[in-house]
Amino acid sequence: xxxxxxxxxxxxxxxxxxxxxxxxxxxxxxxxxxxxxxxxxxxxxxxxxxxxxxxxxxxxxxxxxxxxxxxxxxxxxxxxxxxxxxxxxxxxxxxxxxxxxxxxxxxxxxxxxxxxxxxxxxxxxxxxxxxxxxxxxxxxxxxxxxxxxxxxxxxxxxxxxxxxxxxxxxxxxxxxxxxxxxxxxxxxxxxxxxxxxxxxxxxxxxxxxxxxxxxxxxx
Amino acid sequence: xxxxxxxxxxxxxxxxxxxxxxxxxxxxxxxxxxxxxxxxxxxxxxxxxxxxxxxxxxxxxxxxxxxxxxxxxxxxxxxxxxxxxxxxxxxxxxxxxxxxxxxxxxxxxxxxxxxxxxxxxxxxxxxxxxxxxxxxxxxxxxxxxxxxxxxxxxxxxxxxxxxxxxxxxxxxxxxxxxxxxxxxxxxxxxxxxxxxxxxxxxxxxxxxxxxxxxxxxxx
Numbered sequence: 001x002x003x004x005x006x007x008x009x010x011x012x013x014x015x016x017x018x019x020x021x022x023x024x025x026x027x028x029x030x031x032x033x034x035x036x037x038x039x040x041x042x043x044x045x046x047x048x049x050x051x052x053x054x055x056x057x058x059x060x061x062x063x064x065x066x067x068x069x070x071x072x073x074x075x076x077x078x079x080x081x082x083x084x085x086x087x088x089x090x091x092x093x094x095x096x097x098x099x100x101x102x103x104x105x106x107x108x109x110x111x112x113x114x115x116x117x118x119x120x121x122x123x124x125x126x127x128x129x130x131x132x133x134x135x136x137x138x139x140x141x142x143x144x145x146x147x148x149x150x151x152x153x154x155x156x157x158x159x160x161x162x163x164x165x166x167x168x169x170x171x172x173x174x175x176x177x178x179x180x181x182x183x184x185x186x187x188x189x190x191x192x193x194x195x196x197x198x199x200x201x202x203x204x205x206x207x208x209x210x211x212x213x214x215x216x217x218x219x
Numbered sequence: 220x221x222x223x224x225x226x227x228x229x230x231x232x233x234x235x236x237x238x239x240x241x242x243x244x245x246x247x248x249x250x251x252x253x254x255x256x257x258x259x260x261x262x263x264x265x266x267x268x269x270x271x272x273x274x275x276x277x278x279x280x281x282x283x284x285x286x287x288x289x290x291x292x293x294x295x296x297x298x299x300x301x302x303x304x305x306x307x308x309x310x311x312x313x314x315x316x317x318x319x320x321x322x323x324x325x326x327x328x329x330x331x332x333x334x335x336x337x338x339x340x341x342x343x344x345x346x347x348x349x350x351x352x353x354x355x356x357x358x359x360x361x362x363x364x365x366x367x368x369x370x371x372x373x374x375x376x377x378x379x380x381x382x383x384x385x386x387x388x389x390x391x392x393x394x395x396x397x398x399x400x401x402x403x404x405x406x407x408x409x410x411x412x413x414x415x416x417x418x419x420x421x422x423x424x425x426x427x428x429x430x431x432x433x434x435x436x437x438x
Contacts, residue, residue: 003337006375009277009374015387016388017274019387023388024350027247029244031244054284055240056237058240085244141362145273156228160222162221165239166238185427186413190246192405193309193398196405201320
Protein backbone atom coordinates (compact mmCIF):
# COMPACT_ATOMS: atom_id res chain seq x y z
CA UNK A 1 0.00 0.00 0.00
CA UNK A 2 0.99 3.59 -0.61
CA UNK A 3 0.39 6.03 2.23
CA UNK A 4 0.27 9.83 2.31
CA UNK A 5 0.74 11.74 5.55
CA UNK A 6 -0.69 15.20 6.12
CA UNK A 7 2.71 16.66 5.15
CA UNK A 8 2.92 14.47 2.03
CA UNK A 9 -0.49 15.75 0.92
CA UNK A 10 0.55 19.38 1.46
CA UNK A 11 3.68 18.91 -0.68
CA UNK A 12 1.87 17.42 -3.71
CA UNK A 13 1.75 19.26 -7.02
CA UNK A 14 -1.58 21.12 -7.21
CA UNK A 15 -3.00 19.31 -10.26
CA UNK A 16 -1.93 15.87 -8.96
CA UNK A 17 -3.43 16.63 -5.58
CA UNK A 18 -6.73 17.77 -7.11
CA UNK A 19 -7.02 14.51 -9.06
CA UNK A 20 -6.14 12.41 -6.02
CA UNK A 21 -8.34 14.14 -3.43
CA UNK A 22 -11.34 14.24 -5.79
CA UNK A 23 -11.08 10.43 -6.09
CA UNK A 24 -11.14 9.69 -2.37
CA UNK A 25 -14.83 9.90 -1.48
CA UNK A 26 -15.52 7.07 -3.95
CA UNK A 27 -18.05 7.09 -6.78
CA UNK A 28 -20.22 10.18 -6.77
CA UNK A 29 -23.70 11.25 -7.81
CA UNK A 30 -23.54 13.38 -10.91
CA UNK A 31 -26.20 15.42 -12.66
CA UNK A 32 -26.94 18.65 -14.50
CA UNK A 33 -28.29 21.62 -12.58
CA UNK A 34 -30.67 23.77 -14.62
CA UNK A 35 -31.37 27.39 -13.69
CA UNK A 36 -32.38 30.69 -15.22
CA UNK A 37 -31.99 34.27 -14.11
CA UNK A 38 -34.86 36.78 -13.85
CA UNK A 39 -34.26 37.77 -17.49
CA UNK A 40 -34.82 34.07 -18.35
CA UNK A 41 -31.25 33.43 -19.57
CA UNK A 42 -30.82 29.71 -18.87
CA UNK A 43 -27.80 27.90 -17.42
CA UNK A 44 -26.93 24.21 -17.26
CA UNK A 45 -23.92 22.87 -15.34
CA UNK A 46 -22.59 19.45 -14.36
CA UNK A 47 -22.34 18.89 -10.58
CA UNK A 48 -21.03 15.99 -8.52
CA UNK A 49 -21.24 17.57 -5.06
CA UNK A 50 -24.93 16.71 -4.61
CA UNK A 51 -26.30 14.46 -1.87
CA UNK A 52 -29.38 13.13 -0.12
CA UNK A 53 -30.23 15.13 3.03
CA UNK A 54 -33.45 13.51 4.19
CA UNK A 55 -36.76 12.03 3.05
CA UNK A 56 -39.19 13.66 5.55
CA UNK A 57 -39.16 16.43 4.36
CA UNK A 58 -37.55 15.46 1.01
CA UNK A 59 -34.24 17.35 0.82
CA UNK A 60 -31.20 17.47 -1.42
CA UNK A 61 -27.92 19.27 -0.62
CA UNK A 62 -25.69 20.97 -3.19
CA UNK A 63 -22.18 22.25 -2.52
CA UNK A 64 -20.97 25.24 -4.56
CA UNK A 65 -17.27 25.96 -4.87
CA UNK A 66 -16.12 29.56 -4.38
CA UNK A 67 -15.05 31.64 -7.38
CA UNK A 68 -15.78 29.06 -10.07
CA UNK A 69 -17.76 28.95 -13.30
CA UNK A 70 -20.41 27.02 -11.42
CA UNK A 71 -21.34 30.19 -9.58
CA UNK A 72 -23.79 31.13 -12.36
CA UNK A 73 -25.95 28.29 -11.11
CA UNK A 74 -25.72 29.55 -7.53
CA UNK A 75 -26.46 33.16 -8.51
CA UNK A 76 -29.55 32.09 -10.45
CA UNK A 77 -30.71 29.81 -7.64
CA UNK A 78 -30.38 32.63 -5.11
CA UNK A 79 -32.06 35.12 -7.45
CA UNK A 80 -35.10 32.97 -8.30
CA UNK A 81 -35.22 30.44 -5.43
CA UNK A 82 -35.42 27.45 -7.82
CA UNK A 83 -33.29 25.01 -9.81
CA UNK A 84 -33.60 21.54 -11.33
CA UNK A 85 -31.39 18.44 -10.98
CA UNK A 86 -31.30 16.12 -13.99
CA UNK A 87 -29.67 12.69 -14.17
CA UNK A 88 -27.16 11.92 -16.91
CA UNK A 89 -27.35 8.89 -19.22
CA UNK A 90 -24.46 7.40 -21.18
CA UNK A 91 -25.95 8.71 -24.45
CA UNK A 92 -25.12 12.33 -23.58
CA UNK A 93 -22.30 12.06 -21.06
CA UNK A 94 -19.85 13.98 -23.29
CA UNK A 95 -22.28 16.89 -23.73
CA UNK A 96 -22.85 16.86 -19.96
CA UNK A 97 -19.10 17.15 -19.26
CA UNK A 98 -18.82 19.93 -21.84
CA UNK A 99 -21.21 22.12 -19.77
CA UNK A 100 -18.30 22.65 -17.33
CA UNK A 101 -16.60 24.97 -19.87
CA UNK A 102 -16.93 28.70 -19.24
CA UNK A 103 -19.65 29.84 -21.64
CA UNK A 104 -21.06 33.36 -21.78
CA UNK A 105 -24.31 32.13 -23.38
CA UNK A 106 -26.57 29.26 -22.27
CA UNK A 107 -24.97 25.81 -22.04
CA UNK A 108 -28.23 24.32 -23.39
CA UNK A 109 -27.50 25.92 -26.78
CA UNK A 110 -23.71 25.68 -26.62
CA UNK A 111 -23.70 21.95 -25.79
CA UNK A 112 -26.67 20.81 -27.88
CA UNK A 113 -28.99 20.00 -24.99
CA UNK A 114 -32.71 20.79 -24.78
CA UNK A 115 -34.49 22.84 -22.09
CA UNK A 116 -37.95 21.63 -21.04
CA UNK A 117 -40.45 23.34 -18.73
CA UNK A 118 -43.09 21.53 -16.73
CA UNK A 119 -46.47 23.29 -16.43
CA UNK A 120 -45.84 23.88 -12.74
CA UNK A 121 -42.16 24.67 -12.15
CA UNK A 122 -40.20 27.90 -12.76
CA UNK A 123 -36.72 26.48 -13.64
CA UNK A 124 -35.65 24.66 -16.83
CA UNK A 125 -35.37 20.87 -16.82
CA UNK A 126 -33.25 18.87 -19.26
CA UNK A 127 -35.48 17.16 -21.85
CA UNK A 128 -32.88 14.39 -22.45
CA UNK A 129 -32.80 13.31 -18.78
CA UNK A 130 -34.86 10.30 -17.70
CA UNK A 131 -34.92 11.48 -14.06
CA UNK A 132 -35.64 15.17 -13.30
CA UNK A 133 -36.12 16.92 -9.96
CA UNK A 134 -37.56 20.37 -9.25
CA UNK A 135 -35.82 21.97 -6.26
CA UNK A 136 -36.61 25.00 -4.07
CA UNK A 137 -34.00 26.83 -2.00
CA UNK A 138 -34.48 26.25 1.75
CA UNK A 139 -31.31 27.32 3.58
CA UNK A 140 -27.64 28.06 3.01
CA UNK A 141 -24.46 27.52 5.05
CA UNK A 142 -20.98 28.92 4.44
CA UNK A 143 -18.10 26.54 5.20
CA UNK A 144 -15.59 28.59 7.19
CA UNK A 145 -12.61 26.44 6.22
CA UNK A 146 -12.79 26.90 2.44
CA UNK A 147 -15.65 29.29 1.69
CA UNK A 148 -17.76 26.73 -0.15
CA UNK A 149 -21.52 27.24 0.11
CA UNK A 150 -23.84 24.44 1.09
CA UNK A 151 -27.35 24.97 -0.25
CA UNK A 152 -30.21 22.88 1.13
CA UNK A 153 -33.10 22.41 -1.31
CA UNK A 154 -36.56 20.86 -1.00
CA UNK A 155 -37.63 18.35 -3.69
CA UNK A 156 -40.93 19.79 -4.95
CA UNK A 157 -41.41 17.95 -8.22
CA UNK A 158 -40.21 14.56 -9.53
CA UNK A 159 -40.27 13.21 -13.10
CA UNK A 160 -39.14 9.62 -13.68
CA UNK A 161 -39.72 6.67 -16.03
CA UNK A 162 -42.64 4.77 -14.51
CA UNK A 163 -41.35 1.34 -15.59
CA UNK A 164 -38.12 1.88 -13.60
CA UNK A 165 -39.80 2.17 -10.19
CA UNK A 166 -40.31 -0.86 -7.94
CA UNK A 167 -43.52 -1.50 -5.97
CA UNK A 168 -41.72 -0.44 -2.74
CA UNK A 169 -40.89 3.02 -4.15
CA UNK A 170 -37.20 2.33 -4.97
CA UNK A 171 -36.15 3.80 -8.31
CA UNK A 172 -33.97 1.39 -10.30
CA UNK A 173 -31.31 3.84 -11.52
CA UNK A 174 -29.68 1.22 -13.73
CA UNK A 175 -32.96 0.69 -15.55
CA UNK A 176 -33.25 4.50 -15.85
CA UNK A 177 -29.73 4.62 -17.32
CA UNK A 178 -28.29 7.06 -14.74
CA UNK A 179 -24.49 7.21 -14.57
CA UNK A 180 -22.12 8.12 -11.71
CA UNK A 181 -18.70 9.75 -11.76
CA UNK A 182 -15.33 9.57 -10.03
CA UNK A 183 -12.60 12.14 -9.62
CA UNK A 184 -13.02 15.26 -11.74
CA UNK A 185 -13.62 13.73 -15.13
CA UNK A 186 -14.53 10.03 -15.15
CA UNK A 187 -18.04 8.69 -15.84
CA UNK A 188 -19.29 5.17 -15.11
CA UNK A 189 -22.26 2.87 -15.62
CA UNK A 190 -23.09 0.41 -12.84
CA UNK A 191 -24.04 -3.20 -12.29
CA UNK A 192 -26.09 -4.25 -9.25
CA UNK A 193 -24.50 -6.57 -6.70
CA UNK A 194 -27.64 -6.87 -4.54
CA UNK A 195 -30.28 -5.04 -2.53
CA UNK A 196 -30.28 -6.10 1.10
CA UNK A 197 -33.07 -6.11 3.71
CA UNK A 198 -33.06 -3.77 6.73
CA UNK A 199 -30.27 -5.02 9.02
CA UNK A 200 -31.07 -6.32 12.51
CA UNK A 201 -28.51 -7.62 15.01
CA UNK A 202 -29.89 -11.14 15.35
CA UNK A 203 -31.08 -11.85 11.78
CA UNK A 204 -29.27 -12.77 8.56
CA UNK A 205 -29.77 -10.36 5.64
CA UNK A 206 -32.17 -11.24 2.83
CA UNK A 207 -31.76 -9.93 -0.70
CA UNK A 208 -34.56 -7.93 -2.32
CA UNK A 209 -35.45 -8.93 -5.87
CA UNK A 210 -34.74 -6.36 -8.58
CA UNK A 211 -37.02 -5.51 -11.50
CA UNK A 212 -37.51 -8.46 -13.87
CA UNK A 213 -35.23 -7.70 -16.83
CA UNK A 214 -38.07 -7.90 -19.36
CA UNK A 215 -40.18 -5.30 -17.54
CA UNK A 216 -37.63 -2.57 -18.20
CA UNK A 217 -37.35 -0.66 -21.41
CA UNK A 218 -33.87 0.91 -21.41
CA UNK A 219 -34.16 4.56 -22.36
CA UNK B 220 -43.19 9.54 -17.46
CA UNK B 221 -44.58 9.49 -13.94
CA UNK B 222 -44.60 12.80 -12.07
CA UNK B 223 -44.98 13.61 -8.40
CA UNK B 224 -46.04 17.08 -7.25
CA UNK B 225 -45.15 18.47 -3.84
CA UNK B 226 -48.60 17.35 -2.59
CA UNK B 227 -48.19 13.86 -4.12
CA UNK B 228 -44.87 13.48 -2.27
CA UNK B 229 -46.43 14.55 1.04
CA UNK B 230 -49.21 11.98 0.68
CA UNK B 231 -46.92 8.98 0.04
CA UNK B 232 -46.68 6.11 2.52
CA UNK B 233 -43.62 6.72 4.71
CA UNK B 234 -41.63 3.61 3.71
CA UNK B 235 -42.39 4.07 0.00
CA UNK B 236 -41.38 7.70 0.21
CA UNK B 237 -38.12 6.85 2.00
CA UNK B 238 -37.19 4.37 -0.76
CA UNK B 239 -38.12 6.83 -3.51
CA UNK B 240 -36.46 9.96 -2.11
CA UNK B 241 -33.26 8.09 -1.22
CA UNK B 242 -32.97 7.04 -4.88
CA UNK B 243 -33.23 10.51 -6.36
CA UNK B 244 -29.73 11.92 -5.93
CA UNK B 245 -28.38 9.07 -8.11
CA UNK B 246 -25.60 6.64 -7.25
CA UNK B 247 -23.86 7.53 -4.00
CA UNK B 248 -20.47 7.17 -2.38
CA UNK B 249 -20.57 4.52 0.30
CA UNK B 250 -18.03 3.55 2.93
CA UNK B 251 -17.53 2.48 6.52
CA UNK B 252 -16.79 5.08 9.18
CA UNK B 253 -14.50 3.82 11.93
CA UNK B 254 -14.39 5.51 15.35
CA UNK B 255 -13.66 4.75 18.98
CA UNK B 256 -14.64 6.47 22.20
CA UNK B 257 -12.17 7.57 24.90
CA UNK B 258 -12.48 4.13 26.53
CA UNK B 259 -11.36 2.66 23.17
CA UNK B 260 -14.66 0.89 22.38
CA UNK B 261 -14.68 0.82 18.59
CA UNK B 262 -17.58 1.48 16.21
CA UNK B 263 -17.98 0.83 12.49
CA UNK B 264 -20.97 2.06 10.47
CA UNK B 265 -21.93 2.19 6.81
CA UNK B 266 -22.52 5.72 5.46
CA UNK B 267 -23.65 7.02 2.08
CA UNK B 268 -24.02 10.71 2.94
CA UNK B 269 -20.34 11.46 2.40
CA UNK B 270 -18.98 13.89 -0.19
CA UNK B 271 -15.95 15.75 -1.51
CA UNK B 272 -15.71 19.30 -0.11
CA UNK B 273 -12.44 20.55 -1.57
CA UNK B 274 -8.86 19.60 -2.42
CA UNK B 275 -6.94 22.66 -1.11
CA UNK B 276 -7.20 22.00 1.84
CA UNK B 277 -8.32 18.37 1.42
CA UNK B 278 -11.82 18.10 2.93
CA UNK B 279 -14.59 15.54 3.17
CA UNK B 280 -18.14 16.23 4.40
CA UNK B 281 -20.29 13.77 6.34
CA UNK B 282 -23.99 14.19 7.07
CA UNK B 283 -25.35 12.61 10.26
CA UNK B 284 -29.06 11.94 10.67
CA UNK B 285 -30.72 12.98 13.93
CA UNK B 286 -31.72 10.30 16.46
CA UNK B 287 -30.38 7.31 14.56
CA UNK B 288 -28.07 4.38 15.32
CA UNK B 289 -25.41 6.20 13.35
CA UNK B 290 -25.09 8.71 16.17
CA UNK B 291 -22.51 6.49 17.91
CA UNK B 292 -20.14 7.46 15.12
CA UNK B 293 -20.92 11.15 15.59
CA UNK B 294 -20.56 10.98 19.37
CA UNK B 295 -17.16 9.29 19.06
CA UNK B 296 -16.02 11.75 16.39
CA UNK B 297 -17.00 14.71 18.57
CA UNK B 298 -15.41 13.12 21.67
CA UNK B 299 -12.04 12.28 20.08
CA UNK B 300 -11.89 14.61 17.04
CA UNK B 301 -11.05 11.74 14.65
CA UNK B 302 -12.62 9.07 12.45
CA UNK B 303 -11.68 6.98 9.41
CA UNK B 304 -13.48 6.45 6.08
CA UNK B 305 -12.95 3.06 4.43
CA UNK B 306 -14.09 2.04 0.95
CA UNK B 307 -16.18 -1.12 0.49
CA UNK B 308 -15.34 -3.91 -1.97
CA UNK B 309 -17.79 -6.48 -3.33
CA UNK B 310 -16.14 -9.23 -1.24
CA UNK B 311 -17.53 -7.79 2.02
CA UNK B 312 -20.55 -5.76 0.94
CA UNK B 313 -22.97 -7.90 3.01
CA UNK B 314 -20.92 -7.44 6.19
CA UNK B 315 -20.75 -3.71 5.45
CA UNK B 316 -24.55 -3.47 5.19
CA UNK B 317 -24.93 -5.49 8.39
CA UNK B 318 -23.07 -2.74 10.35
CA UNK B 319 -26.27 -0.66 10.07
CA UNK B 320 -27.97 -2.91 12.65
CA UNK B 321 -28.20 -1.54 16.21
CA UNK B 322 -25.42 -3.31 18.09
CA UNK B 323 -24.47 -2.57 21.68
CA UNK B 324 -20.93 -3.97 21.17
CA UNK B 325 -18.45 -3.14 18.41
CA UNK B 326 -19.61 -3.78 14.81
CA UNK B 327 -16.07 -4.95 13.99
CA UNK B 328 -16.63 -8.05 16.13
CA UNK B 329 -20.34 -8.42 15.47
CA UNK B 330 -19.95 -8.31 11.67
CA UNK B 331 -16.65 -10.17 11.30
CA UNK B 332 -14.57 -7.19 10.17
CA UNK B 333 -11.03 -6.36 11.29
CA UNK B 334 -9.82 -3.12 12.93
CA UNK B 335 -6.36 -1.89 11.92
CA UNK B 336 -4.37 1.01 13.39
CA UNK B 337 -1.75 2.97 11.49
CA UNK B 338 1.31 4.04 13.51
CA UNK B 339 0.22 7.66 13.28
CA UNK B 340 -3.57 7.89 13.55
CA UNK B 341 -5.87 7.65 16.60
CA UNK B 342 -9.01 6.06 15.01
CA UNK B 343 -9.48 2.47 13.77
CA UNK B 344 -9.26 1.72 10.07
CA UNK B 345 -10.83 -1.30 8.39
CA UNK B 346 -8.14 -3.85 7.48
CA UNK B 347 -10.26 -5.31 4.63
CA UNK B 348 -10.60 -1.93 2.83
CA UNK B 349 -8.30 -1.17 -0.10
CA UNK B 350 -8.77 2.60 0.31
CA UNK B 351 -8.61 4.12 3.82
CA UNK B 352 -8.74 7.78 4.89
CA UNK B 353 -7.83 9.30 8.25
CA UNK B 354 -10.10 12.29 9.03
CA UNK B 355 -9.94 15.10 11.62
CA UNK B 356 -12.98 17.11 12.69
CA UNK B 357 -12.85 20.71 11.43
CA UNK B 358 -16.29 22.28 11.78
CA UNK B 359 -19.95 21.39 12.21
CA UNK B 360 -23.23 22.86 10.94
CA UNK B 361 -26.78 22.07 12.03
CA UNK B 362 -29.38 21.98 9.24
CA UNK B 363 -32.35 23.98 10.56
CA UNK B 364 -34.90 22.25 8.34
CA UNK B 365 -34.39 18.68 9.59
CA UNK B 366 -31.80 18.75 12.40
CA UNK B 367 -29.19 16.76 10.47
CA UNK B 368 -25.58 17.61 11.34
CA UNK B 369 -23.02 18.34 8.65
CA UNK B 370 -19.49 17.60 9.82
CA UNK B 371 -16.54 18.92 7.82
CA UNK B 372 -13.37 16.83 8.16
CA UNK B 373 -9.78 17.30 6.96
CA UNK B 374 -8.12 14.36 5.18
CA UNK B 375 -4.91 13.83 7.19
CA UNK B 376 -3.84 10.35 6.11
CA UNK B 377 -4.44 8.28 2.95
CA UNK B 378 -3.82 4.56 2.37
CA UNK B 379 -4.41 3.17 -1.12
CA UNK B 380 -3.22 0.40 -3.46
CA UNK B 381 -0.23 1.90 -5.29
CA UNK B 382 -0.93 0.04 -8.55
CA UNK B 383 -4.41 1.66 -8.79
CA UNK B 384 -3.15 5.24 -9.01
CA UNK B 385 -2.50 6.93 -12.37
CA UNK B 386 0.54 9.15 -13.05
CA UNK B 387 -1.71 12.26 -12.85
CA UNK B 388 -2.83 11.43 -9.29
CA UNK B 389 -6.28 10.01 -10.19
CA UNK B 390 -7.16 6.90 -8.20
CA UNK B 391 -8.80 4.22 -10.37
CA UNK B 392 -11.60 3.15 -8.03
CA UNK B 393 -12.63 0.30 -10.31
CA UNK B 394 -9.14 -1.15 -10.10
CA UNK B 395 -9.31 -0.69 -6.31
CA UNK B 396 -12.64 -2.56 -6.27
CA UNK B 397 -14.65 0.22 -4.56
CA UNK B 398 -18.43 -0.07 -4.87
CA UNK B 399 -21.19 2.56 -4.81
CA UNK B 400 -24.78 2.39 -3.59
CA UNK B 401 -28.26 3.60 -4.47
CA UNK B 402 -31.32 4.11 -2.34
CA UNK B 403 -31.09 2.71 1.17
CA UNK B 404 -29.93 -0.79 0.43
CA UNK B 405 -28.56 -1.40 -3.08
CA UNK B 406 -24.84 -1.87 -3.86
CA UNK B 407 -23.23 -1.66 -7.29
CA UNK B 408 -19.95 -2.20 -9.10
CA UNK B 409 -19.11 0.14 -11.99
CA UNK B 410 -17.76 0.13 -15.51
CA UNK B 411 -15.94 3.15 -16.92
CA UNK B 412 -17.48 4.99 -19.88
CA UNK B 413 -14.57 7.46 -20.26
CA UNK B 414 -12.43 10.08 -18.60
CA UNK B 415 -12.67 13.42 -20.38
CA UNK B 416 -10.21 16.32 -20.63
CA UNK B 417 -10.85 19.70 -18.96
CA UNK B 418 -13.68 21.32 -20.94
CA UNK B 419 -13.08 24.58 -22.85
CA UNK B 420 -15.71 26.44 -24.90
CA UNK B 421 -13.90 26.29 -28.24
CA UNK B 422 -12.27 22.84 -28.07
CA UNK B 423 -13.58 19.29 -28.50
CA UNK B 424 -13.10 16.98 -25.50
CA UNK B 425 -10.31 14.40 -25.53
CA UNK B 426 -10.51 11.13 -23.59
CA UNK B 427 -7.84 10.31 -20.99
CA UNK B 428 -6.44 6.79 -21.17
CA UNK B 429 -7.20 4.53 -18.19
CA UNK B 430 -4.72 2.15 -16.53
CA UNK B 431 -3.58 -0.63 -18.85
CA UNK B 432 -5.59 -3.69 -17.79
CA UNK B 433 -2.46 -5.79 -17.17
CA UNK B 434 -0.93 -3.24 -14.76
CA UNK B 435 -3.76 -3.70 -12.24
CA UNK B 436 -3.95 -6.51 -9.76
CA UNK B 437 -7.59 -6.66 -8.61
CA UNK B 438 -7.71 -6.85 -4.85
